[in-house]
Each structure stands twice: as C-alpha cells, then as structure tokens.
Amino acid sequence: MTPLISVKDITKSYGAHIGCADVSFDLYPGEVMGIVGESGSGKSTLLNCMAGHLRPDAGSVVFDTRGHGPRDTVTMSEPERRMLSRTDWAFVHQHARDGLRMGVSAGGNVGERLMAVGARHYGDIRDKAVDWLERVEIDAGRVDDRPTTFSGGMQQRLQIARNLVTGPRLVFMDEPTGGLDVSVQARLLDLLRGLVRDMGLSAIIVTHDLAVVRLLANRLMVMKDGQVVENGLTDQVLDDPQHAYTQLLVSSVLQV
Amino acid sequence: MIDLSNVSKTFTLHNQGSAVIEVLNDVSLTVSPGECVALTGASGAGKSTLMRMIYGNYRAQSGKIRVGGVDLVQSEPREIIQIRREVLGYVSQFLRVVPRVPTLDVVAEPLRAVGMGSDEARTRAKDLLAQLNIPERLWSLSPTTFSGGEQQRVNIARGFAHPYPAMLLDEPTASLDAANREVVLSLIETAKARGAAIIGIFHDEAARTRVCDSEIDVSRFTPARAA
C-alpha cells in the first residue's frame, strides 16, 4: 500500500531556534494521527510545513496525488500546491475566524471551494452547501446567515463543512477543539469521528489535549523540543508510555 | 488463533528514579478456535496486563504475540488497528465512549467500522441491547449517564456486536444480576460455538467453570519481586 503522505526528515529552524528537526513518518489512507506536545514543541511548525504554509529548511513531504501519484509537495510549484490545498487537502484552524470568510454567508463559505474548482451552477452549489450544513448539524435555515451570527461551536462546524465539501483525502487540524466549551467539544469530536469513518478521511491533528487524541486518533506522535520522542498506537502511547517525557505528560493530566 | 511465545513485560518509570518493574516474564500460551481460556491468579499477578498486551495496548519488551497469524509486537499501528477492527474484540471493565453519542450508535459502531450499512448495524445493535435487557427508552441516550451495571451491559453488547474470531473478556459478568449474567454466559457460549478463541478473566468461579476449557495461573509468569 502506498502511504497517503510520507514525511521525511522535515527540519525547520527559526534562526538559531529549532522549530522541528528530522521528523519522518508515513500516514496511510484512513489513518488519523495525533501530534501532541507542549507549546513550543514544534507541532504546529510541523503541521504548517506539511500543509505547505511554511517551507521546511530540509526534507520532503511526498503526497500521493490523485492524478500523478506520489509527488514532493515541498518542491512542486506553488500553483500545484495551492490546487492541492483546495481539493485533496483541508485545513481546520483552531480559530474558525482564520478559516472562514466572516463577511460571507454560511452557504457562500461552504460553496467557495466548489466554485474554486469550477462549479458554476448556483442551484447545485446551494444544494451541496445545505446538505453539508445539515451534515455538520447546522440548521439549513441558517444558510444565508453570516458566521458572525454563529456560536463558536457552530463556526467551527461551518469551517469543517467548508473544508470537506470538495471531498478532500487529508485533513490537517490545528487544535480543532481549542477554545470551545467541553460540551461543544464532545459534539464536535463525535461529528469528526463520523466524518472520518464515513468519508474514509486521513487526518493529522495537532493538539495538546490528550483526551481529544484518545477519541479521534488511531496513532500518536509525541513531540518535545522539535523532536519526535515517541510514536505508536494512541492507546498504547497513552497507557504504556515508554519515554520519560510522555510519562510526564500522561501523568500530568488532571483526572476528572 | 491466539499464540504467545516467550513474552515479557517491564515498566520503566523514568520520572520515579527510573525504577524498572518486571511484571511478566516468558509467557507462552496458545488458544485455539472455539476454545476459552481463563486467566487466574491473585490480584496484581498481571492478568489485566497480559490481556492488554495481547490487545496491543501495552508494549511487550520481547517475545511474539500472534493473533490470527500476525505478530502484534512487530506490527505497525495501522496493522494492529486492522486486527482490532476485524479479528480481535476486547470487552474491558470500563466503557469508554465519546460523550453524547446514543447507546444504539455506540453498540453499532464496531459493525460500521467493518463496513456494515447504518440500518443493518443498528438492527443488530437493537437485538443485542434487547437481549441484555437495556430498556428501549435508553437506546437514544448516551450511556455516560447510565448505572455501572447498565454501562457494563452496553459494553458487552458493543464487544459482541461483530463476530470477532478472537476475543478478550475482562470480568464480563462482574456487577451483573443473575438474569443478565446468564445472557452474557450464553453469548460467550455462542461465540465459542461459532469458533471464537477467547481469553477471559472471571472472578465469578461458577461462570469460569461453565464457559472455560482451561485455566492459566498468571502468577507463574510473575518474576519473584523484592517486597
């Protein structure tokens, strides 16, 4: 089986400060991987390098494209990379405001990616938008409302709909449940689990919330100071951590 | 079906003076299709640890743990996940679910994961919940608010939803009343009859005697410990 994305020796420094160093892993279709670590551990840097938002200093990110098979997204041309990020990739930001157009209606937000890949039939675009709003449990009657009138949880769900409408194969998520109420988080996690299962999505989720990765991710990578210190099955890493840092991380979680 | 050879397990506590605790040493055992093996031994002997190792939840330091011919010690996460999805079921003592998900979907999920359609999976889930005497009015609610016994029955329904060829049962009859205990034991017997290889932990001695073909005392794998 060909990995969907194959990351090799990704290194990114900010001057003398190391963002992430020599990170390598393969992600296969249908896998959901969590990346945990404290603030500054390099997990967001790594995510942004993979998603094409940052150019790594060294290393390759080979993605199995639909049309042309495995391609290194670090060295491919910018138009190609941007096309990938509109079609096969999705990026869910921690703050919905960074991932939504706040001045555009919910329907327009969802429809944008469709129009970006050439959809030109208003009725079809709108039907798809309504369908997706319902799939993320937003009342279809809100299709013409702007996201500014939505609650935080709804905005996050709208962001997810907007990202998934073109049927991407890989979703990058940066703290997708950060800043949400616990009850809203649970609903969002449930939704994401269902979508991942039903659409056969692969996902890479950066978070510092171990409960989130336990519920969403099949496998887990633990980062510290820009390095990967442990890597394995999520429940195995959390229940039987091998590395000193992971043991500290797991034992530091407050029990409810 | 389940085959362990020379498996050992130690915990290294890096944050507590790097203390090394040897838990299990040189475990070898085999369970054939249709066979049910009980793990016995005093509390702390390592029954649950061994079971978790077979499930891939704990990492073995050495040896081989083969389930359906695949060595879980050497496997990639995705291979272990595939085994867990299709081959190896696990009924733990505690139900762990996403809050807010209705009981019916919790039970149907293992079936959905192997590609069964939503309606068919729910029908099977309803059957099991009815068998285990979970009142129908609770099916649409999340099990997080249920009593301990109800949660345990939901957990069992979920564990038995998909006909796994291999199963791990951790105290399946604990905290159940007589009627429900009977249902669970007959579920185990049915699973055996269809050829499932089962490893179980049963404190309930009568249950153990009824469903298990042999017993393995885990204490004999436990290294002699100072103190």
Next chain:
Amino acid sequence: MTPSSEYNFAYLDEQTKRMIRRAILKGLAIPGYQVPFASREMPMPYGWGTGGVQVSAAVLTPDDRFKVIDQGADDTTNAVSIRTFFERTAGVATTTATPVATVIQTRHRIPEEPLTEGQVLVYQVPIPEPLRFLEPRESETRKMHSLEEYGLMHVKLYEDISRHGHIATSYAYPVKVEARYVMDPSPIPKFDNPKLGDCPAIQLFGAGREQRIYALPPYTQVVSLDFEDHPFEASKADHPCGLCGADDSYLDEVIVDDTGGRMFVCSDTDYCEGRQAAGHRGKDLGGKDAA
C-alpha cells in the same frame, strides 16, 4: 486659448507620459492585467478622475478631438472641468459628438453610439481590483490573479443571489478578459458590459489613487461572469426615454417635482440630443421643451 510654448503639451512632462505610455502598452499586451504605474499628483482630488486624466494626457496628440462624459453627460461639472483642463493645457479641439471624437474620457458609462476603429475610450477607475471586497490583502489578490484562482469572484455573485434572489450587482460587474484575467470594468452599469467585448475602439482604464492602468485592445473577448442557472443580463429601466423616445438606451431616473413625479431620460446626452434633432419625440418632451 492656445497653449503657451513655455508649457508642456497636455500638462504632464514628457518623461511621465512616456512612463504612462509604457504602462498602457503593457496593459494592451496583457488584456485585463493591472499594470502598476507611478501616478502623479494632479490638480484635482482623487476620485475626480486623476487616473483617467493622466491616461488621456499620455495618449492625446494635438490633432485629437476630445470628448468627456460623466455618467453619460457632457454637461456635468466633472465633464466640463476636465474638458476645459485639456482645452487649456493641450489646446486640443473638443466635442460632445461621440462619432467625431477621437479620445473620449468617461466616468461610469460607455456611449450609446457604437465606437469605431481609431477611437480611444479612457475610463476613470476608482477601485481597479475586482477581488478587493472579498480579499483585502493586495499580496493575496495579486497571487490569485497570477494563479487564475477566481472562485472568490463567484462567491460574490453567489452572495448576491442568496440575498436578493438574483445577481443584484448592477454596476462594476466583473468580467473575464480573453478567458484569463478577471477585470473590474469600472462602475459602468452592467447594461454597458456587452459593449466592452469585441469593441473596435481601444479601451484604457486609469486608477490614479490606486496607481493602476489596464486595457482592452480592439476586438477583445470580454465575458461577464455568471452562473449557468443565473445567466448574465444587461438590464435597464423598463421605459422609453422621456425626451427622445429611445427604448434601447440606458436611462436615468429624474425626479421632476415634490409630489413623486418622475421621468426617465437617456443618460447619454449626446445620443439623446442627436435623436431629438433627428425628429424623435418622447412623451415628456412637450412640457419640458416649453419651460
């Protein structure tokens, strides 16, 4: 008044005109592409046509005949002052008649009379960037143009339909030029959009404050953006002109009294007067003429 030989022809110095002409030529070579240029301070405020005036100054020759319209009219303040400006600084002949003008500077209209080869139409442009209202970052909009990422433009039209049931954008309606660049045609009514394409005249667009020039060479393909199920429609008020009776021209609504009385008249004054001179009469003409 003739220009004094002590002053430069058409206000701008020759180096500036050369710079602007370069931008114009580049714009003509890449139809619809916004070419940056070093816009000069002009003796009028931004928003009064500084871009158009600089383009006109750069293309005018002493032999040209110059016409200026503001929303179709030759006789409004803006049109009159720009016309006077070039009479004084270039000494060129001026006219109000569309067919005889060689350079026409316009604000927000295309003349009704079809333009011909050899004519130059200069548009005053307030905001050259069609993507501006949806994507405020200039660095991003430039990248979108260069990579032809125009999905966002349709989002604007989508928003229109979702809010109004139809595409309510009635002016500055975005177009795609030669199947490549999306362009803002300046705030002309969408009624004028069909005249942009396949036009025998040269069309130049100048944005002074934003320092951009873009152009459509003669006979360029220009398509108004739309949806398959909401096709583009060049709409106008559904009346004939009250003065000349024309039913094919773009109309202004004029309030004539304080009891709600109103009339519709051609926005293109030259076209309307020409028709009246040829004997066409609208229903409102009698009373107005007598007054």
